[in-house]
Amino acid sequence: MKVLLVLAHPEPRSFNGALRDAARDTLLQAGHDVRESDLHAMRWQPVLRADCFADQASDAPGVFFNAQAAQRQAVATGTQSADVLAEQGKLAWADLVIVIFPVWWFGVPAILKGWIDRVFAVGVAYGGGRWFDNGVYRGKRVLIACTTGARNDRFAEDGLFGPIDWVLHPLRVGTFNFCGFDTLTPFVAWAAGHVGDEGRSRYLEQWRARLAGIESETPQPFRHLADFPSPAMRNHR
């Protein structure tokens, strides 16, 4: 398999970094190809704005910036920025994408959100009917691996924070299913900062074991278009 590892943590020696290192080692040992996007090491620029586009004069009066229109035009004219093109190339290459991050404020860190905002450009990652079952990345898989500050009971159905599924929904369905990816069961290292070295070692063992058998895992249910027929518009406007 060709595997892309995406890491979104500001400290490479963190437990998130250890998850990345363990993934790299385990996958290489199993004979897979590995490429990486360490967003902090790359100093990834996460803000989708006019100056991401060579032909959009930022701050020029009279030039109205429409993000999707700018993306479409950059794709059409072959003028996407080099950093975005490189990441799109990795996504096109990969069979499996592993995204590793700490849950901050019930979501991904800004640097990872901005990787999605900029890389998953209309005209490349979706658009023109290419989504969900017809998605660009159909046949590819994603594994979300994250750490939380809180214990798993906080993220239970009846927990204070609400279900972890809600927290991961924007990634699982809103981003990856949306673009055609199948998702594997997320790997969540609960309360990673509070379980001690022993707890973290146990997580790493579980993580390595997961990855050793990752090729034969059954994905989570996909969000099939046919299961969600568009109902009559309700309360529109």
Add this chain to the structure above:
Amino acid sequence: MKVLLVLAHPEPRSFNGALRDAARDTLLQAGHDVRESDLHAMRWQPVLRADCFADQASDAPGVFFNAQAAQRQAVATGTQSADVLAEQGKLAWADLVIVIFPVWWFGVPAILKGWIDRVFAVGVAYGGGRWFDNGVYRGKRVLIACTTGARNDRFAEDGLFGPIDWVLHPLRVGTFNFCGFDTLTPFVAWAAGHVGDEGRSRYLEQWRARLAGIESETPQPFRHLADFPSPAMRNHR
């Protein structure tokens, strides 16, 4: 009332910008005080990393960057960065915070996520038992206003995208309730790019009408700690 308007859109003449302008006009006309954070105009730096902290030598070997520890220390030593301090000052000042943004990938744009990641620092916005009912910002209110690309039926309970409540959960509960804010019913301009000028004018009318009566609105149910007693740990580690 003292009202803070936070805008996270790369084009000030966009419909999101129009929502901000309408809010400013309506609130000033009603005699409220208004301050603003136009994140793109401010060129907000959204990435929480070592060089956000004067005393953290970024990339220095041997210096382990722990984001929360760095925040705690910066608060304790009075060395938080000026941009973060200014935003924290606005939050402390405001009775009502209005957050305006386009829904991108089932969430907030990276620039807004990074405003939260950096401004809502431990030791200032939460920590030491100050959360939810005991939250720092108890007594203050938040109004989320957003635009979507899709129609509301996509975000229905049985819609392809899943409920809009899931999309807003990280903001409503994970950020604002978490820090003590009450939330008002979100204002969602569905399919703002597809409803034409007439549709957008109607949204703006509804928006102005909402804001004219905002002071007397009843908040959404708060996430009370007492309603979510911590259950026995389940499957921990």
